[in-house]
Amino acid sequence: MMPDVKEVLIPSSEVQAKVRELGARITEDYEGERPLLVGVLRGAVVVMSDLMRNIDLPCELDFMDISSYGSGTSSSGVVRILKDLEEDVTGRHVLVVEDIIDTGLTLSYLMRSLKARKPASLEICALLTKPSRRKVDLDVKYLGFEVPDEFVVGYGLDFAGAYRNLPDICILKEEVFAS
Ligand SMILES: O=P(O)(O)OC[C@H]1O[C@H](OP(=O)(O)OP(=O)(O)O)[C@H](O)[C@@H]1O
Numbered sequence: 723m724m725p726d727v728k729e730v731l732i733p734s735s736e737v738q739a740k741v742r743e744l745g746a747r748i749t750e751d752y753e754g755e756r757p758l759l760v761g762v763l764r765g766a767v768v769v770m771s772d773l774m775r776n777i778d779l780p781c782e783l784d785f786m787d788i789s790s791y792g793s794g795t796s797s798s799g800v801v802r803i804l805k806d807l808e809e810d811v812t813g814r815h816v817l818v819v820e821d822i823i824d825t826g827l828t829l830s831y832l833m834r835s836l837k838a839r840k841p842a843s844l845e846i847c848a849l850l851t852k853p854s855r856r857k858v859d860l861d862v863k864y865l866g867f868e869v870p871d872e873f874v875v876g877y878g879l880d881f882a883g884a885y886r887n888l889p890d891i892c893i894l895k896e897e898v899f900a901s
């Protein structure tokens with residue numbers, strides 16, 4: 723895969739350090755609680771699995787699949803629930819975990835849906851944000867890195883289904899998008 727990479731934007735070591743830092747903050751903020759981490763399939767799977775191992779509390783996890791992207795690199799703006807939660811979140815401390823916030827459409831839809839179920843608290847942890855592309859405002863309590871307006875892959879993030887298993891966050895060569 724590395725021959726397809728133009729640039730490593732955030733090396734794995736920096737990602738891991740940030741995830742440890744976020745985990746420590748979450749551990750402190752949720753002391754005495756049993757938070758429910760909600761991962762957004764499929765991109766958040768990698769950050770979720772590292773983050774939960776850096777939270778020193780009893781916590782639970784669940785997943786939702788909400789897709790607004792096809793195989794391309796830009797949002798269609800259409801948000802659909804493909805898979806809902808298994809858990810009832812009423813009265814729970816819910817922490818939504820995302821790999822990236824781009825336009826914000828996915829999360830704003832998801833937050834509206836979760837808020838309606840009356841959780842005790844509802845916060846967002848996102849590893850990456852691309853502020854230049856934001857279409858809706860979101861209050862993100864736990865944020866890893868801001869990234870420029872470039873399509874990034876790796877650490878859960880894909881292009882046409884591939885590159886999720888790259889340990890670094892990378893920018894692909896232009897010819898990869900064209901092929
Ligand atoms: O802020 P937005 O513009 O809504 O974009 C962000 C969302 O898009 C990507 O998911 P995608 O729908 O591509 O599915 P995936 O997680 O399975 O890759 C990413 O993982 C976020 O969930």
Ligand code: HPA
Nearest residue numbers: 824872873874875879880
């Ligand atoms: O930059 C990105 N990379 C991968 N998936 C994405 N979904 C929204 N933005 C991105």
Ligand SMILES: [Mg+2]
Nearest residue numbers: 762763764765
């Ligand atoms: Mg996603």
